[in-house]
Amino acid sequence: MKTLNINFYASMLSVLLLSLTSCEVANELDSFDPLYVLEAEKAINSPISAELALTGAYSKMSSGFDGRPWLTTVPALMSFTAVPAAQTSSNAEIVGFESNDPLKEGFNNETMYTHLYEQINRANWIIEKVSDLSDAGFVSGRRLEIVAEAKAIRAQANFELLRLWGQFYDVNSEYGVDVRLSPAKTPEVFPRASVEATYTAILNDLDNVIANAPDLRDGHKYYMNKTFGKALKAKVLLYMGRYAESAVLAGEVINSADANFKLTPTFNELFDHSSITTLDNSESIFAVYADPSEGTNNNLQWYLYNAISPTYISWAAAGTTIIGGQEIAYDSNRVTGMQGFFGFNSKYNNLFLGESYDTVYFMRMAEVYLIFAEAEARATNSVSSTALNALNDIRLRAGATTTGGDGFETYPVGITLPEFLEAVRVEKAMELATEVGETWFDLVRYDYLDGFGTGFKVSDYKATATNSDKFILPIPLQSIEVSNSVIKQNPGY
Numbered sequence: 001m002k003t004l005n006i007n008f009y010a011s012m013l014s015v016l017l018l019s020l021t022s023c024e025v026a027n028e029l030d031s032f033d034p035l036y037v038l039e040a041e042k043a044i045n046s047p048i049s050a051e052l053a054l055t056g057a058y059s060k061m062s063s064g065f066d067g068r069p070w071l072t073t074v075p076a077l078m079s080f081t082a083v084p085a086a087q088t089s090s091n092a093e094i095v096g097f098e099s100n101d102p103l104k105e106g107f108n109n110e111t112m113y114t115h116l117y118e119q120i121n122r123a124n125w126i127i128e129k130v131s132d133l134s135d136a137g138f139v140s141g142r143r144l145e146i147v148a149e150a151k152a153i154r155a156q157a158n159f160e161l162l163r164l165w166g167q168f169y170d171v172n173s174e175y176g177v178d179v180r181l182s183p184a185k186t187p188e189v190f191p192r193a194s195v196e197a198t199y200t201a202i203l204n205d206l207d208n209v210i211a212n213a214p215d216l217r218d219g220h221k222y223y224m225n226k227t228f229g230k231a232l233k234a235k236v237l238l239y240m241g242r243y244a245e246s247a248v249l250a251g252e253v254i255n256s257a258d259a260n261f262k263l264t265p266t267f268n269e270l271f272d273h274s275s276i277t278t279l280d281n282s283e284s285i286f287a288v289y290a291d292p293s294e295g296t297n298n299n300l301q302w303y304l305y306n307a308i309s310p311t312y313i314s315w316a317a318a319g320t321t322i323i324g325g326q327e328i329a330y331d332s333n334r335v336t337g338m339q340g341f342f343g344f345n346s347k348y349n350n351l352f353l354g355e356s357y358d359t360v361y362f363m364r365m366a367e368v369y370l371i372f373a374e375a376e377a378r379a380t381n382s383v384s385s386t387a388l389n390a391l392n393d394i395r396l397r398a399g400a401t402t403t404g405g406d407g408f409e410t411y412p413v414g415i416t417l418p419e420f421l422e423a424v425r426v427e428k429a430m431e432l433a434t435e436v437g438e439t440w441f442d443l444v445r446y447d448y449l450d451g452f453g454t455g456f457k458v459s460d461y462k463a464t465a466t467n468s469d470k471f472i473l474p475i476p477l478q479s480i481e482v483s484n485s486v487i488k489q490n491p492g493y
Contacts, residue, residue: 044129047137050146053129057122057153058222060115062288062360064297067115070108071160072298072360073306074473075437080462081312082434085343088305100465102473104493110476113165116157117180123154124183141212148212152224152232152286155205156362159236162198163441164473165490169448171196171240175472175490189486199240206233216260221280222289227253227261231285231363234371239445243379250372253285254365254390261285263365267334267398267431270364271347273355283365290358295349298358302345308338308434316430321423324414327406331430332399338433345434366394366431367438374424383420388413391420394427421446444471467492 044053061068076082077097088094093106102109127150135143158179167173176198178190193201209229217223230253237246253261264270264283272278279287290296302308312335319330340346341353349355369390376387392400392410402410411423425446429439443458447468450456458465465471469492480489 041129044125045133047133047139047142050126050130050133050138050143053122053126054146054149057119057126057150058289060119060122061153061156061362062222062290062294062296063115064295066118067108067111067113069297069301070112071115071164072434072437073301074108074112074164075440076434077306078462078465078471079437079440079443080315081309081429081439082306083309083311085303085305085307094305098464100462100467100470102470104474104477106476109473110478113161113476113479116161117178119157120154120180121184123150123157124180126150127154128183144212145214145217148209148229149214149217149224151205152209152213152228155202155209155232158198158202158205159232162195162202163437165475166192166198167195167472167490168239168441169445169471171199175488178487189483191486192488199236202236203233206230206236215258219260219280221284221287224286227256227258228286228363231368231371234368234375235363238371238375239441243375246375247372247379250368250375251386253368254372261365263369263393263397265397268337270361271359273349273357273359276357278357278359284359284361285363285365285368287359287361287364290349290356290360292356295356296358296360298348298360299344299351299355302348302434303343307343308345312433313339316433319426321419321426323419323423324412326404326409326412328411329406329408330426332408334398334430335433347434361435363436366397367428367436369394370424370428370431374421377417377420377424381417383415383417385413387420388415391424391427394431398431447471469493 044050073082074097077084077094078100082098084091084094084098093103093108096103096106127147130143130146130150133143158177161177162168166177167175173195174192176193176195179193179198179201180190181201206229209224210226210233213224213226213229215227216225230249234246234249234253237243237249260282262282264281269278270281270283276291279289288296316331316335320327321330322328338346340350342350344350344352347359349358373387373390376390377383380387388411395408395410396402398408400408400410404412411420415423425442428442432438443461443465446456447453447458452468453459453466458471469490472490474493475487475489479487
């Protein structure tokens with residue numbers, strides 16, 4: 001029996017949980033017809049059914065269909081790390097993402113949006129029903145763990161929703177997302193929450209994750225855990241501008257005595273798709289499950305629909321910066337190594353090479369180091385030795401030397417704060433490209449922090465990204481219409 005038995009569990013979940021199609025996006029959010037409410041109300045009533053429902057929620061996160069792969073590639077298209085593949089170069093929606101002018105009535109936009117709300121709804125059923133159960137029959141502490149894992153799933157989905165469809169960069173904005181903290185049972189329509197209220201809901205969930213989630217369930221990184229709660233909270237706090245708190249949490253993750261959460265010795269081993277053991281490597285904090293018969297389709301996403309941008313590859317390969325008279329190269333081999341056989345993105349498996357295990361990281365340790373470096377520098381308005389060391393640890397792992405000469409070197413003591421913050425952004429673009437969208441979201445954050453269009457500008461790196469209203473996606477038109485405009489559209493759409 002496979003580790004997660006996803007086929008069996010997913011089919012069982014069709015009677016346990018809501019089953020919504022992309023054509024029901026507005027119903028899911030704004031006028032839901034509670035087709036399976038009775039079954040869901042009754043189904044999660046024991047430790048066994050609670051575990052079954054939780055597995056169904058995880059299966060949604062690893063789904064190779066209904067929008068999940070596009071949640072990885074759309075931010076890459078919006079930045080400069082991806083372009084439409086030859087097969088999609090005339091697809092209006094995909095070209096719209098890439099040209100920073102998204103369509104209001106796009107199928108993939110709607111499907112991504114629906115996917116995340118279905119993920120939230122599955123989590124909400126678990127949270128509500130398992131919270132009502134007694135501890136009888138559960139292994140000690142397991143009932144609270146299940147709720148915490150579901151809250152981690154919900155927090156991740158709400159964060160993705162906010163980054164793509166909300167003005168995530170401005171904590172004072174009214175344009176957050178429709179935050180759902182209970183399962184959909186009625187056709188009641190709810191307006192969007194503010195950005196601050198959305199962040200607050202995410203932080204509340206993550207506090208529960210930190211308090212109650214497993215340290216590491218069954219030794220596997222494809223289950224939510226306390227460390228994920230801390231790492232994602234550090235990231236959320238960074239986005240909110242609460243830098244000192246972010247640095248503290250990221251530092252706790254980095255300095256933990258838990259050997260299960262450490263940088264791997266090499267970068268390339270993170271993307272070895274030949275064995276399931278890669279999914280549980282020490283650097284992974286949370287990654288979705290995949291096996292030979294349960295893939296994520298991210299490999300085909302990067303072959304059939306999108307390709308790594310030649311502009312990005314050349315920028316990474318030739319890019320340098322001068323720090324203290326020393327010419328420092330952006331990268332050595334991480335980025336060029338992404339160009340896999342037959343055009344596949346080597347960060348995901350390549351079927352032509354017989355690879356089977358997709359590595360889709362939602363969070364890994366290298367990102368935490370870079371979160372810490374930026375947060376620490378912004379919190380202290382200086383470049384401390386600990387912040388510099390965190391940045392250079394990622395460079396060293398990628399093969400940088402410390403000779404003080406020109407080339408792929410570590411950043412020197414004496415680097416100025418503006419130079420350092422730009423170095424962190426560049427390093428994230430080298431390390432995390434095409435994984436979690438950080439290249440795009442960092443461009444937007446840095447532009448906003450300088451005052452859109454007045455200092456650092458997204459358009460300096462993506463010429464078509466000149467309209468800040470289009471830095472986020474439009475709420476799917478069907479949701480706006482069915483809600484009678486209770487759900488407000490984003491400005492500019």
